[in-house]
Amino acid sequence: xxxLVIASIGPASSVQDGGRPGxxxxxxxxxxxxxxxxxxxxxxLVGNExxxxxxxxxxxxxxxxxxxxxxxxxLTGAPRNADIAGRAVAPDTSATIADGETxxxxxxxxxxxxxxxxxxxxxxxxxxxxxxVNARAGLGxxxxxxxxxxxxLPAKAxxxxxxxxxxxxxxxxxxxxxxxxPQDDEFTDETKKLFVDSEWKISATSDRxxxxxxxxxxxxxxxHNIVSDGTVNGSLQVPGxxxxxxxxxxxxxxxxxxxxxxxxxxxxxxxxQIPAGHAFRFRAVxxxxxxxxxxxxxxxxxxxxxxxxxxxxxxxxxxxLHDANVAGHAVSAVDAGTWHAVSMADIAGPD
Amino acid sequence: xxxxxPPPRLLPSGDSAITVEFxxxxxxxANRRVLALDRALAAEPIAxxxxxxxxxxxxxxxYDPVQIGFDKLGxxxxxxxxxxxxxxxxxxxxxxxxxxxxxxxxxxxxxxxxLNTTPEEIVARHVAGDYRVAMIGFTPGWSxxxxxxxSLHMPRRQNPRLLTPAGTISIGGVQTGVQCLAGPSGxxxxxxxxxxxxxxxxxxxxxxxxxxxxxxxxxxxxxFAEQDRAAxxxxxIAEQITS
Numbered sequence: 001x002x003x004l005v006i007a008s009i010g011p012a013s014s015v016q017d018g019g020r021p022g023x024x025x026x027x028x029x030x031x032x033x034x035x036x037x038x039x040x041x042x043x044x045l046v047g048n049e050x051x052x053x054x055x056x057x058x059x060x061x062x063x064x065x066x067x068x069x070x071x072x073x074x075l076t077g078a079p080r081n082a083d084i085a086g087r088a089v090a091p092d093t094s095a096t097i098a099d100g101e102t103x104x105x106x107x108x109x110x111x112x113x114x115x116x117x118x119x120x121x122x123x124x125x126x127x128x129x130x131x132x133v134n135a136r137a138g139l140g141x142x143x144x145x146x147x148x149x150x151x152x153l154p155a156k157a158x159x160x161x162x163x164x165x166x167x168x169x170x171x172x173x174x175x176x177x178x179x180x181x182p183q184d185d186e187f188t189d190e191t192k193k194l195f196v197d198s199e200w201k202i203s204a205t206s207d208r209x210x211x212x213x214x215x216x217x218x219x220x221x222x223x224h225n226i227v228s229d230g231t232v233n234g235s236l237q238v239p240g241x242x243x244x245x246x247x248x249x250x251x252x253x254x255x256x257x258x259x260x261x262x263x264x265x266x267x268x269x270x271x272x273q274i275p276a277g278h279a280f281r282f283r284a285v286x287x288x289x290x291x292x293x294x295x296x297x298x299x300x301x302x303x304x305x306x307x308x309x310x311x312x313x314x315x316x317x318x319x320x321l322h323d324a325n326v327a328g329h330a331v332s333a334v335d336a337g338t339w340h341a342v343s344m345a346d347i348a349g350p351d
Numbered sequence: 352x353x354x355x356x357p358p359p360r361l362l363p364s365g366d367s368a369i370t371v372e373f374x375x376x377x378x379x380x381a382n383r384r385v386l387a388l389d390r391a392l393a394a395e396p397i398a399x400x401x402x403x404x405x406x407x408x409x410x411x412x413x414y415d416p417v418q419i420g421f422d423k424l425g426x427x428x429x430x431x432x433x434x435x436x437x438x439x440x441x442x443x444x445x446x447x448x449x450x451x452x453x454x455x456x457x458x459x460x461x462x463x464x465x466l467n468t469t470p471e472e473i474v475a476r477h478v479a480g481d482y483r484v485a486m487i488g489f490t491p492g493w494s495x496x497x498x499x500x501x502s503l504h505m506p507r508r509q510n511p512r513l514l515t516p517a518g519t520i521s522i523g524g525v526q527t528g529v530q531c532l533a534g535p536s537g538x539x540x541x542x543x544x545x546x547x548x549x550x551x552x553x554x555x556x557x558x559x560x561x562x563x564x565x566x567x568x569x570x571x572x573x574x575f576a577e578q579d580r581a582a583x584x585x586x587x588i589a590e591q592i593t594s
Contacts, residue, residue, distance in 0.1 A: 021413070024404045025389075026549065026557040028491045127551065136532065137491045138551060182362035182370040227377050228488060228495070230404040230411025232368045254406055254488030262365030265416075290366035291416040298417045 002069035004118060004153045007102060010060020012113075012207065014146045015122055015153075018051025020130035020139075024230070024253045031132040031139070032249050034113050034208065035269035037301065038077035041166050042117035044304040045074030045094040047159075053124065053131040055116040055147065059108040059275070064116070066097040069157035072119035073097060076166070078111025078273060093165040093311065094119075096158045111273040120156030134250060167307045169300070175283035176271050178236065178261040179290045182229070186221050186258035187238075194218065195244075195260060196282050204276045208250040211271070217242035220258060228256040234263030234271075246271065264290040266297035356384065356433050359409075361425045366416050371428055372409040377525055379497060381408045382485045386562045387436040388428070397427050405561045406486040407495065444564040446590040447529065449520050449542040450575035451477075456542035462522070465505060474569060476500050477520075477541060482527065482565040487557075492531030492549030494559050499527045511537030518543040518579075520567065529559070545578035546589040553585045 016039070019032020033039035033056055040050035055064075059078070074094040075082055082089040085101045097103050108114060124131040124141030133140030143151055184192060194216055203212035224240040231237070235247040237257040246263060247255070263271055264285065274280055285293075362370040371388065374381035389405045392412070399419030404411040414424055451474045452459040463470045482496035499522060507523045515521070515536040521528055523538030530536065531548040544567075548558045559565070570578070582588045 021402055023491075023557070024402055024411075024413075025487060025561060026491060027487045027489055027493050028549075028557075136534070137549075179363050179365060182364050182372070227375065227407050228486070229370060229372070229406045229409045230364070230368075230488070232364045232411070232413070234365050252489040253404060254486065259364070262363070265365060265367050287363055287366065287421045291420055294366045294416040 002071055002099070002155050002157045003067050004071055004073075004097075004155050005065045005067050006147055006149055006151045006153070007063035007065050008149050009062040009147050009151075010058050011146065012058030012060075013062060014056055014133035014135075014208075015053050015124070015140055015143070016056040016132045017053040017130055019132050019249060020128035023128055027253050028128070028137060029134065029251055029253050030130075030249065031134040031208075032130070033115065033132075034249060034272035035077055035115070037168070037269050037297075038113070038115045038273075039117075040301050040304055041092065041168055042074045042076040042115040044308065045076070045092070045164055045166050046072055046117050046119035047161065048117060048119070048121055050301060050304065052117065052121040054118070054122070055153070057105060057108075057114040057116055059112050061107055062105045063102050064097070064105075065102045066099055066155075067152075068099065070096050070098045071155045072158035072161070073103065074117045075105070075114060076117075076168075077114035078108035080108050080111075080114055081106030090165065092168060094161075094163045096163065108275070110275065112275055113272060118153065118155045119158060119161075123154040136250075163311050164308045165311055166304065167309055172270075173280070175281040176267050176274075177264045177285045177290065177293070178234075178282050179264060179287055180261050180284060181259070182262075183226060183258035184260050186226070187218065187260050188221060191218050192260070192284075196284050199279045199281060200244075201279055202274055202276045206276060208248050210245040210247050210251060213244045213246065215243070218244060218260065224257055226256055226258050228254045231255045231259070232262060234265065234268050235259045236261045236263065248272065264293055266290075266293040356435065358429055359384070359388075359432050361429065362409075363421060364411060366421075368411055368413045369421065369425060369428065370409050370411050371432060373432075374408040377407050377485075377497070382483075382497060383436055384432070385410045388432050389561070391431050391434070392428075395431075397424065399424065404488070406488060407497070442562065442564050443560065444566070444592040445559065446566050446568055446592060447520075447544050447546050448570040448574070448578060448588065449478075449544050449567045450570055450572050451520075451542035453572065455516075455572065455575065456520070456540050458521075458539040459541050462503075462505065462539050462541065466502070473503070473541065476503050477522070477527065478567050478569055480527070480566070482567075484559050484561050484563045484565060485526075486561055487548075487559065490530075490532050490534055492529075492547070492557060492559070494529040494531075494548055494565075496527045496529070496565055497525075499525055503527070505539065507537040508539065511535055515540060516543060518545060518547070520544055529565070543575065544588075545575055545582040546587070547582050550582075550585070558587060558589060 019030035021030040200215040360372040402413040482498040485497040519530040521538035
């Protein structure tokens, strides 16, 4: 049996898939990938069903070594430096790691989570139809916890399929769209205006349960305790200190703070990829617009296979690498500040 | 057709869920309507609904906006939610053993002091209660029970604890609860049960359902320890009384 051995990996990295909806009435949250488009794109690149289990790689670097046979993978999501035994791997492409070779991933640049799909998926024991890690509930397979160095992911030997790239819609810095509610009536119109008129930053103390936001203080009309009710991915709850928290896929299924608004489903992955400290804004849209966007997003996921392209020429590779700013030492000055230490760690040596 | 009930409020929870709110408060009549709507939707599913989550005062209905829009789903839910609440045909009743006080219920003494009575009286009041699972939420198996005696109502702790033990039985505000997994809590800890309301590799994985009735029985620490080992091996421990 071939496998991917994790030689090193940072925190906030775990096996994730489409999640396990259906048991929220028992307090079990679905979990699943933070960025569903990147999850589906990675799987599509290696011929898997879109919501197959992958490695969700947090903002730090990681190294994966193929053992037993070659393993075919694909990398999407947050851009980062990536190479297999020194051969650069462009974002949104598939690549094959030969037996004994190591895939080295650098720190995320301009995003938070990357998705490493393995051709044939990850073998494990599904619970409620999912391999997704939910450490609090003791769920996840092959390991019911974040991944650690030394972990092994059983994998299929690589097929002889040609490597491919996938053309995804261009990244955008447009505001994150919300619909008001369910408890926007716990806030004045002025507070709601302040919410959409202000710049926000994601706090460094954020995780798969929730993203804490830093910005102006949002005051409650009637205090910050409500009788607990149900939450969704993207619920913007406002606790006593007036600093909102966006609930993410490992949230509690119920919560007792007023929820001023909810991030639209089509923008959740984009929000998940905003790095800590980076300023962004919210924009309120109508329910009709939010649902039209949800349908468009579903259509985008459904038609991902149409976006696959052959990797035909070396030129193309070089372009992609140049775009991604990962071509050897040609790191731009703009990125150098955050990039330098990382690349030093990265190129410490293929192991 | 019988007279209809006042409509709930339909609150958007994003583009893929509706909060059907029957009350803003903890309200037994509202909770009965929540559970009745939940049962009605289970009995006659509406295409596009993916999951329902009952809470004290509202039913969160998750749906797929590709299959059905907010307005159309809202109309259908409103029609169902205003039908009279049928008498529940059968209710499951569970007896849950609890070791009260000492290391297992570190707040029992303080609760007694605050309420100007003895720890024995607090236990007697808690055991006398006839409770209903109003909702399960926050973490797997965390069961919020309604029916706590007025004489046990007290505000939650000023400073929530970051870690409280698995199986904790606690009170907070007007509620009591059965907590399954270790985790944070701002409630007052009265005791512990060996019963796992959530346990993997057991059938069923989740023991309690919203709407189930619950009573508590005191046990000593030795019994708790034995029950805890048996529960670890997959036994229910909770006794089901048919009614």
